[in-house]
Amino acid sequence: MPATLDFEQMLREAALRVTRPRVAVLGAVLAHPHADTDSIIGAVRRGLPEVSHQAVYDSLQALTTAGLVRRFRPAGSVARYESRVGDNHHHMVCRSCGLIADVDCAVGDAPCLTASDGNGFAxxxxxxxxxxxxxxxxTAGSS
Amino acid sequence: MPATLDFEQMLREAALRVTRPRVAVLGAVLAHPHADTDSIIGAVRRGLPEVSHQAVYDSLQALTTAGLVRRFRPAGSVARYESRVGDNHHHMVCRSCGLIADVDCAVGDAPCLTASDGNGFAxxxxxxxxxxxxxxxxTAGSS
DNA sequence: CCCGTTTTCTGGAATGAGTCAAGAATAAGC
DNA sequence: GCTTATTCTTGACTCATTCCAGAAAACGGG
Known part of the structure; x- marks a missing residue:
């Protein structure tokens, strides 16, 4: 599990200013994959009780733009964040309990990008x- | 283009009560694929100026549950509805202008369902x- | 064709994730 | 240590969606 110093390093490498809120947000996303914004705010406040929700939103936006975290929003759910970036994995969502799991696409590196012509879209x-x-x-449902 | 009578028929076959708002909503979704809720409300009110937004939401919910329309919510956008159901086609979204286009999956009937084991998910x-x-x-961006 | 029952619709208020804005605080560079 | 540009705090605000209670309408039986 990376330490605060590693987070600082990651921020610097992404040309982002190193601030307490950002370090905490980055740590929270690393520690709680698939967490929604509210959970992240809660996790961050465990270490920094005074951060505003706005700071968390801003930090998440900055980290997302910088490519350090990925935002993803399954239909019917609020925004969630994860730290697995770069690889192109996907997600499985349980219709019943909302559990989210990562899946590596079976089709290799560029999954389903075989959308053929794609109507001219790039x-x-x-x-x-x-x-x-x-x-x-x-299991519970099949009984 | 289907007429009102066809919409009534579709509603009856889905065991739904036939009401003016529902017929209008169904017609609007058929006529405007990928429309968001607001556009649908607007389209419906062109024929029935008195419908409440709540009736449209309720109707869309009922139609979605019955499988007559499909709800789909791309990240960063409001809910949208379409009438192509049953086939499993997907969507392309333009990052710049938000245009949405249908795509038939290149992988046949069960696209990417080759998620292999899938962590035990059904x-x-x-x-x-x-x-x-x-x-x-x-084109505009490449100039 | 009329009635009663049940579902749906109207109108209005509430919820809640996310955004906007102005001034205070803080990080980075010199 | 000081300056400046960026970031954070605070608090108000937007807007899609949902909740609620009473009125209206659709369906089935008489």
Whole structure:
């Protein structure tokens, strides 16, 4: 688990100013993958009780723009953030309990980018969300 | 283009009560694929000026549950509705102008459902969103 | 065709994630 | 240590969506 110094390093490498809120936000996202904004605010305030929600929103925006974290928003849910960036993995969402799990796409590095012609669009990202039931809910429902 | 009588038929077959607002909402979604709720309210009110926004929300909910329309919510946008149901096509969204286009998945009927093991999830749907630039914005930006 | 029951619609208020704005605080460079 | 540009605090605000209670309308049986 990376330490505060590592977070500072990451921020500096991304040409971002190193501030307490940003370090805390980055740490929170690293520690709680798929967390929503509210959870992140809570996690950050455990270490820095005085941060405003605005600072968290701003930091998340900055980190997202810099590519240090990824924002993702499954339909019917609020925005969530994760630290796995660079690889192009996708997500599975449980319809019952909302559990989110990472999935590496089976199709290699550029999953489903085989959208063929694509109506002339210049596609730069394919976002895939799998909907279903997680193991727990699946078992519970089949009884 | 289907007439009002067809819409009534569709509603009855879905075991839904036939009401003026519902017929109008169904017609609006059929006529304006990918329309957001506000546009649908506007379209409906062209024929029925008195409908409340709540009736439209309720109708859309009922139609979605019944499987007559599909709700889809790209990140950073409000809810949108479309009438292509049953086939599993996906969407392309232009990052610049927000244009949405349908895409038939290149992988056949069950696109990307090859999520392999899937961590034990029972997957029932794969939702794919392609992000990029539409032909218009792509050309404009490359000058 | 009329009635009663049940579902749906109207109108209005409330919720809540996210955004905007102005001034105070703080990080980075010299 | 000082200056300046960026970031944070505070608090108000937007706006899609939901909640609620009473009025209206649709369906089935008489």
């Amino acid at each position: 596609i730069d990202e394919a976002e895939v969300v799998y909907w279903g039931l997680c193991p727990g809910c699946s | 997957i029932d749907e794969a939702e794919v969103v392609y992000w990029g630039l539409c032909p218009g914005c792509s």
